[in-house]
Amino acid sequence: MTGSKIPATVITGFLGAGKTTLIRHMLANARGKRIALIINEFGDLGVDGDVLKGCGDDVCSEDDIVELNNGCICCTVADDFIPTMEQLLSRKNRPDHIVIETSGLALPQPLVAAFNWPGIKTEVTVDGVVTVVDSAAVAAGRFAHDHDKLDAQRLADEGLDHESPLEELFEDQLTAADLIVLNKTDLVDGDAVSGVRAGISGHLARKPVFVEARNGEVAPEVLLGLGIGTEDDIANRRSHHEIHHEDGHEHDHDEFESFVVTLGPISDPAGFIEGLKPLIVSHDILRLKGFADVAGKPMRHVIQAVGSRIDTHFDRPWSAGEQRETRLVVIGLHDIDEAAIRKSLAELAG
Structure with missing residues (x-):
């Protein structure tokens, strides 16, 4: 019966782990396999969908790309995801x-x-859940996996009286995984990658497969065709939220906020990028991504920032009739100073 079903791969991972880059590489090497994409963008700017719409009609046309930007997909399953799946089928x-x-x-x-x-x-069957990990971020201690050490830190700090929701989220994404992609291994040495792998593996009851990658370069035959049927094993992958919800608590993402900043052309792109680094650090911005209109350049400039690490590239020419502008989505914690960030970005743009 499973053989007659359409396989579906769920690609998850924390902010900036490289999910979109991984999908772009997969599409570029799909060898004629027709792939439909469902993208759940966080915030008001569909950056990932826009980036992926250049994948080519032979693999996936624009009609095969569906963006769900009405909120977190785990909260809008009945309203958004199910109708989308029914439409594809x-x-x-x-x-x-x-x-x-x-x-x-x-x-x-x-x-x-x-x-x-x-x-x-x-x-449809879930072919597998792929969790993408930013190896450099984890190696730098962005997430804590040792609960004993975490408890010791909590006891030593009177202001830290609860587990980080970011850590729980990261943990849940790893718990659900059939395949874990340790991405961005080019940014750390081999010992650090081994440490990340050991730390994650030792923390999980299940033993998913690990793949190391740089720039999201994982062969499609590795990502697709796992044949797991993950939906039949969901009871073994319970999240913190599911356990918490059983006690009557509601799930929300109030700890996160996002907003879109629209600017004019950027006259000095190198200076703009350099100016972003201290701005991101000073306001503890988790993620910044979008497009820039670089004055005098015929192509759109993509900006992707995870912490103070920023990647940029020109992805495509501006289309005829398309409005040229700089649009960035900023994601941070609930107390992020939106007004100050907007002001600083406007000053950087000149």
């Missing part, structure tokens, strides 16, 4: 494979459980 030319890129803030477990929905379970 009703098409005359069905995709060979469905790839779902979750928001960096989404819990994978509710999404996987949705594949047991009547009308979906008989048509």
Whole structure:
């Protein structure tokens, strides 16, 4: 029965781990496999969908890319995800494979459980859950995996009286994984990568497969065709939220905020990027991404920042009739100073 179902791959991972880059590489090497993409962007700017729409009609046309930006996909399964899946399944030319890129803030477990929905379970199966990890960030101690050390830190700091929700989220994404991609290994040495692998593996009851990668370069045959049927094993991958929710607590993402900043052309792109680094650090911005209109350049400039590490590239020419502008989405914690950040970005743009 599983062989007649359309396989679906859920790609999850924390903010800036490299999920979109991984998908771009997968599409560029899909060898004719027709892939439909469902993208759950966090915030008001569909950056990832716009970046991926250049994938080419042979692999996935623009009609095969669906963006769900009404909120975290784990909270809008019935309202957004199920209707989207039903729409894909009703098409005359069905995709060979469905790839779902979750928001960096989404819990994978509710999404996987949705594949047991009547009308979906008989048509689609979860080929596997792929969790992308920013190896450099983890090696630098961005997330704590040793609960004993975490408890010791908590006892030593009277102001730290609860577990970090970011740590729980990261943990839940690893718990759900069938395949863990240790991305950005080029930014750390071999010992650090081994330490990240050992730290994650030792913290999980299940033993997923690990793959090391740089720039999201993982062969499609490694990512696709796992044949797990993860929806049938969801009981073994319970999230912190599911355990917490059983006690009557509600799930939300109030600890995060995002907003979009629209600016004019950037006259000095190098200076703008350099100016972003201290701005990100001083305001503890988790993620900044978007597009810049560089004065005098015919191509759009993509900006992707994780902490103070910033990647940029020109991705495509501005289309005829397309409004040239700089648009950036900023993601941070709930007490982020939006007004100050907007002012600083405007000053940097000149």
